[in-house]
Amino acid sequence: MNIIPEPLSGGSRLSYDYINHYEQVGDFYGGSHRDPKSWKQRVDWLDQNGHRAVNRQALADCLRSYNERHHNRHEAVHKSIALLEREDALVIVGGQQSGLFTGPMLVAYKAMTIIQAAREAEARLGRPVVPVFWIAGEDHDWDEVNHTFLPAQDEGPVKIKMNAADSSRTSVSYTPVNAEQWETALGEMQNLLEDSPHKKELMSLLRQTSLESxxxxxxxxxxxxECFGRYGLILMDSADPQLRALEKPVFEQMIRENEKLTAAYIKAASELKERDYELQAEVNEDGLNLFYLHEGKRLLLFKDQGRFSDRKGLVSMTEEELLAELAAHPEKFSNNVLTRPLMQDAVLPVLGAVLGQGEIAYWSITRYAFKELDLQMPLILPRMSFSLVDSAVPKVMDKYGLTLQDVLQGLEDKRSQWLAEQDHLDLDQRFLDMKDAFSALYAPLIQDLGELQPGLQRLGDTNRQKILEQMDFLLQKTKSSLEQQHSASLRQWDRLQAELAPMNRPQERVYNLFYFVNRYGPSFLDRLMDIAYDDSGVHRVIYL
Structure with a gap:
């Protein structure tokens, strides 16, 4: 594989500055991941404040139980959990929603980053650093996770979508999926994956893991x-009831300190706005930033005149009533994007958090909130980012004189420009000249007809407009014929778009991992894992 850095546009200005100009935004974060002093400061803080974390043995037991239940039984995972029991062990962590068939490729890239960053940190520090992937099962936005995309011949990305059995807004981990739903999704996957020597084995894996879930x-x-357990990746689900029980003291602190936390979020948001950075998460002056599960619905709580309730008034509790409910039913409580970073740091000895660009931006809002809970923001490590390019693609790009940046950042304009260059009849200019000449000849006649009878001028104007419209119609038909004449070439342009910038988005945010595993074989993941770790945040292109 040939790997070349190719920056991608997009993302927030704040995340761009974090990656490229840390000195401009460093005060919003806990330290630069590129500065050895920041690593030492974070390690020292963890060593001095380890007593604040959840009990190590209880945490390890929880993680061991979860990974056993979900068949993540690789020896490397057991080793990672055993290491985590040690008081000197640290964690590199990252997370994502639980997408259908793992969702888009960026999920795999995040897991890769976590594993490789943990390896590098362990070598650097000379002490155990284990990789942990936090599954955001507490999220309730079903439409964000119920689908995935695969490329289809001459169709571009095709969506595989799983409809929910009901429309409740409960957590994804509490939303049941039955065998019929799985069979439908698996059937679509079977049809969309191209025939390959690896397809039978892959579909068997997908069927086994899906139908047993x-x-x-x-x-x-x-x-x-199955994909990353052999590398020692520990999995945890934010909606796991056993984990919730361990988190109960942290939720209690968040509720009791809600006014201080709210003020901390507002202060950070205000400073971000003053420096013209767009907020990537909503900050409400009355927000508790916690969810409560009520009759199957996940409700965001707000504070009003000493009571906590949702916007629709389905629940309403005093602080003491809310704390009593937490004591009895911790599994009913969950975090939003502003409290999840705090919970993560309270539960795990987090050395570094692997984040995508959107996450890097909204974590800046938590800068003061960490301090209110006697925590410290961990180091932030940008997720590795890739585009996978098939060996046939560069030949097509060379044929049309395209760079990868052309494909990633504006192929439609280049396509239109190329097609215009194939117009040897100069259609646009000739039709424009014809319309101008016609209008110049017709205008005096219409004027004279109006002097003969006013109604004839109106009729003439209408007639002129219809003739001009017919000229435009003929121009479009002629251009359609031109496109048909070059249809084979235009299909190559469309395939470039579909493969590298589907739906005008980066490939990694659309296509599913198993499309590539099916094409390149089970060893494909091992080949990706062999790619050197890079903490620069720069997008890289892998020529396969």
Whole structure:
């Protein structure tokens, strides 16, 4: 594989500055991941404040139980969990929603980054650093996770979507998926994957992990374990009831300190706005930033006149009533994007958090909130980012004089320009000249007709407009014929778009991992894992 850096546009200005100009935004974060002093400061803080974390043995028991239940039983995983029991062990962590068949490729890239960053940190520090992947099973946005995309011949990306059995807004980990739903999704996957020597084995894996799972999070965990368990990646689900019980003291602190936390979020948001950075997460002056599960619905809580309730008024509790409910039912509580970083740091000895660009931006809002809970923001490590390019693609790009940046950042304009160059009749200019000449000849006649009878001028104007419209119609028909004449070439342009920038988005945010595993074989993941770790945040292109 040939690997070349190719920066991608997009993402927030704040995340761009974090990656490229840290000195401009460093005060919003806990330290630069490129500065050895920041690593030492974070390690020292963890060593001095380890007593604040959840009990190590209880945490290890919870993780061991979860990974056993979801068949992530690789020896490397057992070793990672055993290391985590040691008081000197640290964690590199990252997470994602539990997408259908693992969702887009960026999920795999995040897992790769976590594993490789943990390896590098362990070598650098000379002490155990284990990789942990946090499955955001507590999220309730079903439409964000219920689908995936595969490329289809001459069709571009095709969506495989799983409809929910009901429309409740409960957590994804609590949303049941039955065998019929799995069979439908698996059938679509079977039809869309091209025939290959690896397809039978791959479909067997997908069927086994899916049909034995009662929800998307469980299937996600099983697949992620199959893919990355051999590298020691520990899985945890934010909606796991056993984990919730361990988190109860942290939720209690968040509720009791809610006013201080809210003020901390508002202060950070205000400073970001003052420096013209766009907020990547909503900050409400009355927000608790916690969810409560009520009759199957996940409700975001707000504070109003001493009571906590949702916007629709389905629940309403005083602080003491809310704390009593937490004591009895911790599994009913969950975090939003602003409290999840805090919970993560309270539960795990987090040395570094692997984040995508959107996450890097909204974590800046938590800068003061960490301090309110006697925590410290961990180091932030940008997720590795890739585009996979088939060996046939460069030949097509050379044929049309295209760079990868042309494909990734504006292929439609280049396509239109190329097609215009094939117009040897100069259609646009000749039709424009014809319309101008016609209008110049017709205008005096219409004027004279109006002097003969006013109604004839109106009729003449209408007639002129219809003739001009017919000229435009003829121009479009002629251009369609030109496109048909070059249809084979235009299909090559369309395939470039579909392969590298589907739906005008980066490939890694659209296509599914198993399309590539099916094409290149089970060893494909091992080949990706052999790619050198890079913490620069720069997008790289892999020529296969």
């Amino acid at each position: 009662s929800d998307l999070s469980e299937a996600f965990a099983r697949l992620m374990g």
